[in-house]
Amino acid sequence: MVRPPSPPVFSNDFSRFGSCQPAQFRVTLKHGCFPPSRQLMKRFRLVCLMLLGVFAHSEWGSAGETEWSAQKKNHWAWQAPTRPVPPTVTDSGWVRNPIDAFILAKLEAASLKPAARASREQLIRRVTFDLIGLPPTPKEIDAFVNDRDNAAWEKVVDRLLASPHYGERWGRHWLDLARYAESNGYEFDEPRPNAWRYRDYVVAAFNADKPYDRFLKEQLAGDELYPDDPQALVATGFNLLGPDMTDSANQAQRRQNTLDDMTDTAGLVFLGMTVGCARCHNHKFEPITQADFFRMQAFFAPADFRRDLPVVEPAQKAAFEQHLKTYQALTVPARASLEKLEAPYRQKLYDARFARLADAARAAHLLPETERNALQKEIVANTARLLVVPAKDITATMPKDEQARQQKLLQELKKFDSQKPSLPTAMGLQESGKTPKTFLLKRGELKNPGDEVQSGWLTILSPGHRAEPAPFKAASPISTGRRTALANWIARADHPLTARVIVNRLWQHHFGRGIVATPSDFGLRGTPPTHPELLDWLAVEFVSPLPSGEGPGVRGAWSLKRMHRLMLLSATYQQSTTPAPEALKKDPPNNLFSRMNRHRLEGEIIRDSLLAVSGRLNRQASGPGVFPPIAPDAAGAKDWKASADPADHVRRSVYIFARRNLRFPFLEPFDVPDSNQSCPQRERSTTAPQALALLNSADVAVAAKALAARLEKDAGTTDERITLAYRLTLGRTPTSGEERLARAFLAESPLREYCRALFNVNEFVYLD
Incomplete structure (x- = not known):
């Protein structure tokens, strides 16, 4: 019999805790060898106090300066x-642009060679999915394969960059970062009726190749910088896309949660820094203080969080206001009569609710707002919703005859509904002229404020690493200009992070991994760049106002399409996915990019491909989220009412209503991200539910039936149908062996089952 290790001996000498390993603790628990409970609790309290002493050191405290090591200060x-000179390489004939020189120099230093160029069929399938998220048609494949012009590849890239589907594909990448959803989350997960306007703004911005610095500024401070541009107001919705507990009893805490979320998200998305880890204490690993977090938050503090921000041109707004005056004039008698009828019942119900409040709460409500202390303000925020009188309660307390009068007045008002004007609205930020103070919150708790802080840059990125207030200028009589200052600082061409972060994101989506493998963490705990000189060259090139001469149609500074073009025209991008044995041995994870990385398509792109190859895809763009039907027994199906128009059932997946607590069932197995937080990089798992979705789901069954009908219509013989099926689904012609197997299968099974089988081939969902 094997005896367990002896449990640790407890004594008043706490140094012995240092030698007690986890395995010993497990044995101690298993054999019940802890000391009596009173002794245990006494020592447990002492340990907790010791730990609190350790973690409290520089945890919270003042907004003063912090000393950091040279390593933290000098982090790359x-x-x-700065723009490095592309290195000289031995195999200069392989180099198509400077990207290749940087890649090849590392390969040659490791005694490795790049992979051969991919076939034309592979290349056009790869770049079409990369840029527009749809499979190439047989006609498009043939045009490229048979085009002997030296610029054939450039023409394909330029055509795809000009496609309206480009914005849908790359807008989806951005929506992952922006934690986009069309509902609030939490228990009730109420819909956000106008959140889709932000999605449409993003798609349009990518299609128009809006300069990234302008795109960034609009999202942080569009209302201040471009107040007459409705789309810039929509852009500020970026800050409010996180989950929101709208029914919270504590509205002050709700606002603080939103401020925390927008501060954290801005740091992750634009700076690639985990700023949010400093909300409750100084960052444990990065040179980011808790004061830094709240200094950054102070930029957002004056903003009002609007869910109904009018997004129209000034002339349209003036016309609306005139129509509203007309409507109000027409309805004055009915509205006045209704108010007179309901007022006494509303007041009686209000008084009853007020009387049920605690003495302290009643006293707080009776004080003028300016005379309330912090605790009283919190009490008012927590209890205000208890005093709201629902309309149904007013009706219930009325006598029957007055209920009849009320309904008559409501019906009279309803007659004017068609004349009641409405404005398109969106979520967004707008300032009211009030500038609340911002305090460092100890442990991140609203009820535990510390020192007051002023808006300012992150200390580690400030001149001399000194924490000083940021200069800002009022943007208007009601706008402080604080967010303008933040946006201009982040969008500086010489900012050490902004350009690096976004070009790394582009590289990540084209090559399967970023030059920095942690795309939203460029800090000390992030992964160092595999090719730092290349990253710097791309960043400087990105913000450069002058074209580098890589071909016609070159765009200017901050152009995302220009960066796409540069990357896609490189020999590095055009490599095959087949690794050389030596490369597998020396560089298994392909950190040196000696080949292209094979990867699975995202769930949205798989669904869109099913619709496209079966000829059912509705390419209509923009508008409110749609509801394709889901199985009635699916979790949450009662909250998912299918769109009335069948054409909406086959829209692109980016337009499916994005509900936080109910992700579209077909997409969920394919690693659809959690929209409660920014997602810089999707997981790419391989699981049984994915195979079951492709084999058994109604979406695939319908697509297989539709593809079979398309093949029967467009191809006459069995061999022609087999060939067309391969070209539509896999982007190539079948081999002789595949043709033979297909004939044998079709001799015994219907064509729709063969189509379903092709949808389950790895090649359909993977990109070479």
Whole structure:
């Protein structure tokens, strides 16, 4: 019999805790060898106090300066990028642009060679999915394969960049970062009727190749910088896309949660920094203080969080206001009569609710707002919703005859509904002229404020690493200009992080992994860049106002399409996915990019491909989210009412209503991200539910039936149908062996089952 290790001996000498390993603790628990409970609790309290002493050191406290080590101060990501000279390489004939020189130099240093160029069929399938998220048609494949012009590849890239589907594909990447959803989350998960306007703004911005610095500024401070541009107001909805507990009893805490979320998200998305880890204490690993977090938050503090921001041109707004005056004039008698009828019942119900409040709460409500202390303000925020009188309660307390009068007045008002004007609205930020103070919150708790802080840059990125207030200028009589200052600082061409972060995101989506493998963490705990000189060259090139001469149609500074073009025209991008044995041995994870990385398509792109190849895809763009039907027994199906128009059932997946607590069932197995937080990189798992979705789901069954009908219509013989099926689904012609197997299968099974089988081939959902 094997005896367990002896449990630790407890004594008053706490140094012995240091030698007690986890395995010993497990044995101690198993054999019941802890000391009596009173002794245990006494020592447990002492240990907790000791730990609190350790963690409290520099945890909270003042907004003063912090000393950091040279390693933290001199981290590569805090230094502004400079343009390096592309290295000289031995195999210069392989180099198509400077990207290749940087890649090849590393390969040659490791005694490795790049992979051969992919076939034309592979290349056009790869780039079409990369840029527009749809499979190439047989006609498009043939045009490229048979085009002997030296610029054939460039023409394909330029055509796809000009496609309206480009914005849908790359807008989806951005929506992952922006934690986009069309509902609030939490228990009730109420819909956000106008959140889709932000999605449409993003798609349009990508299609128009809006300069990234302008795109960034609009989202942080569009209302201040471009107040007459409705789309810039829509853009500020970025800040409010996180989950929101709208029914919270504590509205002050609700606002603080939103401020925390927008501060954290801005740091992750635009700076690639985990700023949110400093909300409750100084960052444990990065040179980011808790004061830094709240200094950054102070930029957002004056903003009002609007869910109904009018998004129209000034002339349209003036016309609306005139129509509203007309409507109000027409309805004055009915509205006045209704108010007179309901007022006494509303007041009686209000008084009853007020009387049920605690003495302290009643006293707080009776004080003028300016005379309430912090505790009284919190009490008022927590109890205000208890005093709201629902309309149904007013009706219930009325006598029958007055209920009849009320209904008559409501019906009279309803007659004017068609004349009641409405404005398109969106979520967004707008300032009211009030500038609340911002305090460092100890442990991140609203009820535990510390020192007051002023808006300012992150200390580690400030001149001399000194924490000083940021200069800002009022943007208007009611706008402080604080967010303008933040946006201009982040969008500086010489900012050490902004350009690096976004070009790394582009590289990540084209090559399967970023030059920095942690795309939203460029800090000390992030992964160092595999090719730092290349990253700097791309960042400087990105913000450069002058074209580098890579071909016609070159765009200017901050152009995302220009960066796409540069990456896609490189020999590095055009490599095959087949690894050389030596490369597998020396560089298994392909950190040196000696080949292209094979990867699975996202769930949305798989669904869109099913619709496209079966000829059912509705390419209509924009508008409110749609509801394709889901199985009635699916979780949450009672909250998912299918769209009335069948054409909406086959829209692109980016337009499916994005509900936080109910993700579209077909997409969920394919690693659809959690929209409660920014997602810089989707997981790419391989699981049984994915195979079951492709084999058994109604979406695939319908697509297989539709593809079979398309093949029967467009191809006459069995061999022609087999060939067309391969070209539509896999982008290539079948081999002789595949043709033979297909004939044998079709001799015994219907064509729709063969189509379903092709949808389940790895090649359909993977990209070479």
